[in-house]
Amino acid sequence: MISEKIKLAGVVGAGGAGFPTHIKANSKVEFVLANGAECEPLIHKDYELMLHFSAEIIRGMKLLIESTSAKKGYFGIKEKNAAAIELIQNEIKDSSIEMTQLGDFYPAGDEYELVYAATKRLIPPAGLPLNVGCVVNNVESLYNISKANEGIPVTEKFVCIAGAVKHPSTFFAPIGTTFRELIKHAGGTTANDFAVYVGGVMMGKLTFDLDEVVTKTTAGLIILPKNHYLIKRKNQPEENFARIGKSACDQCSYCTEFCPRYLLGYDVQPHKVMRSLQFTKTGAEVWNQMAELCCACGLCTLYSCPEDLFPKEACDNSKKEMRLQGTKFTQTKPVKVHPMKDGRHVQLKQLMQKLQLKDYDVHTPFNPNKLETEQVKILLKQHVGEKAEPVVATGDRVKKDQLVARVPEGKLGANIHASITGMVTHVTDEYIKISC
Ligand code: SF4
Numbered sequence: 101m102i103s104e105k106i107k108l109a110g111v112v113g114a115g116g117a118g119f120p121t122h123i124k125a126n127s128k129v130e131f132v133l134a135n136g137a138e139c140e141p142l143i144h145k146d147y148e149l150m151l152h153f154s155a156e157i158i159r160g161m162k163l164l165i166e167s168t169s170a171k172k173g174y175f176g177i178k179e180k181n182a183a184a185i186e187l188i189q190n191e192i193k194d195s196s197i198e199m200t201q202l203g204d205f206y207p208a209g210d211e212y213e214l215v216y217a218a219t220k221r222l223i224p225p226a227g228l229p230l231n232v233g234c235v236v237n238n239v240e241s242l243y244n245i246s247k248a249n250e251g252i253p254v255t256e257k258f259v260c261i262a263g264a265v266k267h268p269s270t271f272f273a274p275i276g277t278t279f280r281e282l283i284k285h286a287g288g289t290t291a292n293d294f295a296v297y298v299g300g301v302m303m304g305k306l307t308f309d310l311d312e313v314v315t316k317t318t319a320g321l322i323i324l325p326k327n328h329y330l331i332k333r334k335n336q337p338e339e340n341f342a343r344i345g346k347s348a349c350d351q352c353s354y355c356t357e358f359c360p361r362y363l364l365g366y367d368v369q370p371h372k373v374m375r376s377l378q379f380t381k382t383g384a385e386v387w388n389q390m391a392e393l394c395c396a397c398g399l400c401t402l403y404s405c406p407e408d409l410f411p412k413e414a415c416d417n418s419k420k421e422m423r424l425q426g427t428k429f430t431q432t433k434p435v436k437v438h439p440m441k442d443g444r445h446v447q448l449k450q451l452m453q454k455l456q457l458k459d460y461d462v463h464t465p466f467n468p469n470k471l472e473t474e475q476v477k478i479l480l481k482q483h484v485g486e487k488a489e490p491v492v493a494t495g496d497r498v499k500k501d502q503l504v505a506r507v508p509e510g511k512l513g514a515n516i517h518a519s520i521t522g523m524v525t526h527v528t529d530e531y532i533k534i535s536c
Pocket residue numbers: 348349350351352353354355356370371374404405406407408409410411
């Protein structure tokens with residue numbers, strides 16, 4: 101069964117979330133959606149994958165359609181990616197998969213957006229695509245499904261290295277490779293003092309640690325000089341976000357008016373969440389609720405707010421507080437798409453202008469030379485669910501593709517395999533290190 105092969109191969113959502121794919125392959129749905137609507141500024145790894153591996157992606161999608169008994173597939177892709185559309189269309193060859201062409205706006209690749217664009221169905225508040233008969237998979241997950249079907253586990257990640265590097269590019273790297281080596285494979289940096297966004301500037305995280313490693317969900321790295329606008333905004337103590345917000349938010353509500361989830365009809369209102377910073381603690385528990393359905397896309401903080409405040413971070417905090425208090429917000433009013441939704445799309449070009457990224461907006465061509473490394477540090481938790489349990493010990497010799505950690509019995513998780521051939525040098529609670 102394909103779902104068993106997917107489980108054995110350790111396939112997880114490669115688009116960022118890392119949900120184990122065998123669970124999706126085991127469900128019964130009406131529609132399978134391929135998510136090729138990459139929208140993080142500067143990251144083009146899905147586009148390159150579609151250009152160079154369209155046959156594998158469609159094979160994976162058809163396997164998933166079969167295993168879920170879906171009646172149809174939709175392939176979500178941006179209209180601007182004409183070359184990839186043509187290749188994908190040539191591979192489809194029948195009527196089982198339809199293209200859903202999307203505008204170049206952010207966040208076109210959000211699951212809720214994509215499900216609505218393809219099927220006109222609205223996922224219930226805080227729900228999953230499954231609740232409306234859909235499963236959504238990133239194109240790289242589909243590629244990995246086709247490999248799993250051949251018995252090849254996930255040991256490499258397709259990554260895009262962009263920003264202040266000599267050769268912005270896209271290539272395969274063994275899971276567990278350090279960021280230092282990835283940057284070297286892209287020719288090194290063009291800035292002496294730099295910082296790294298992992299996974300994108302909108303939803304990714306900022307790091308200065310080049311010893312961090314690639315996981316099954318690392319979409320790419322954006323390298324930016326330390327004095328770049330985005331680094332200066334992000335790299336400050338969290339208390340600042342609240343302090344500045346408290347004194348400067350004028351409740352203009354632009355953050356809400358451009359919020360993609362609000363425009364789809366969900367009760368997310370970041371300007372109200374900001375009130376929890378402005379007043380005494382009284383009322384915060386009410387305003388916190390307006391953050392519950394936020395998808396952390398970052399648009400309010402990085403685009404909509406004219407005062408450069410941090411409503412997304414205020415939402416993050418509100419969600420944390422609600423979790424600590426064990427409270428939950430339930431949307432009672434019906435989900436109804438805002439009449440201005442289409443008119444308020446934030447075009448990627450406008451977003452990049454605002455983020456001062458235009459100078460880095462270049463092609464990141466596929467480099468067929470795979471990165472080779474002599475040491476990897478493979479994390480035991482690269483996915484939603486439980487940590488994988490090591491099945492190797494220090495001193496063991498392992499071959500590439502060999503199982504090194506497995507999903508605990510009866511738990512949600514994903515298997516992990518050796519990404520290089522060599523000797524296991526460390527096994528800890530967090531990772532396994534292998535050296536050639
Ligand atoms: S857009 Fe900025 S200033 Fe306006 S309500 Fe939102 S956080 Fe406050």
